[in-house]
Amino acid sequence: MKRIAAAVRKKxxxxxxxxxxxxxxxxxxxxVINGRGEEIKRFHVRDGEGIKLLNRAGIRIGLISGRYSQAVTHRARELGIRIVYQRVLDKGETYRKVKSRTGLADREIAYLGDDLGDLPILCRAGLAMAVKDGWGGLRALVDYVTESGGGQGAVREVAELLLRAQSKWEEITRKYYLR
Ligand SMILES: [Mg+2]
Structure with a gap:
């Protein structure tokens, strides 16, 4: 895992x-859209495991998508994600909704995005992050750019970053080392 800047760890x-x-x-x-017009998505198993680790550590997860897909609904349910917004036109507006729903402040919220539509949240969230294969324009604006690509472990990487920064990684993963 790459070295995390002190300022990022602090946030x-x-x-x-x-x-x-x-x-x-x-x-x-x-x-991917099949002949019946159904959308098919491919998720990475390690991203899912990262989300479960965060859940276990008491860090909540939310999904905010501009599109709508049943696959996202199913995946969110499978991973115990309750904050799910799909068919979102204005992510900034949804971000405000999430804040009032959770009562959290900007500095308590992290966001990981990949394109222009994510800017309204990236500009507000306490920890702004972009995937490495996202739109290049985000790089200068975010606190952290992942080493892994979207759908290829970027979420897992961020989960590990958060858990390590909060000194929860060892405790959460200890059971895997026990024989
Ligand atoms: Mg996107």
Whole structure:
């Protein structure tokens, strides 16, 4: 894992909610549509495990997608994600809704995005992050750019970053080392 700048680690310490864009973040950005018009998405198993680790550590997760897909509904349910917004036109407006629903402040919220539509949240969230294969314009604006690509472990990487910054990684993963 790459070295995390002290300023990023410091911001990560306060995070209680990780908000994620879906296409290009939890997926590689491919939108697969079958002959019946149903959308098919490919998620990475380690991203899911990362989300479960965060859940266990008491850090909440939320999904905010501009599109709508049943696959996202199913995946969210499978991972115990209760904050799910789909078909979102204005992510800034949804971000305000999430804040009032959770009672959290900007500095307690992290966001991981990949494109222009994520800017309204990236400009407000306490810890702003972009996937490495996202739109290049985000790089200069965010606190952290992942080493892994969207749908290829970027969410897992961020989960580990948050848990390590909050000194929860060892405790949460201890059971895996026991023989
Ligand atoms: Mg996206």
């Amino acid at each position: 990560a310490q306060d995070i209680k909610l990780l908000l994620l864009d879906v296409d290009g973040v939890l997926t590689d950005g491919s939108i």
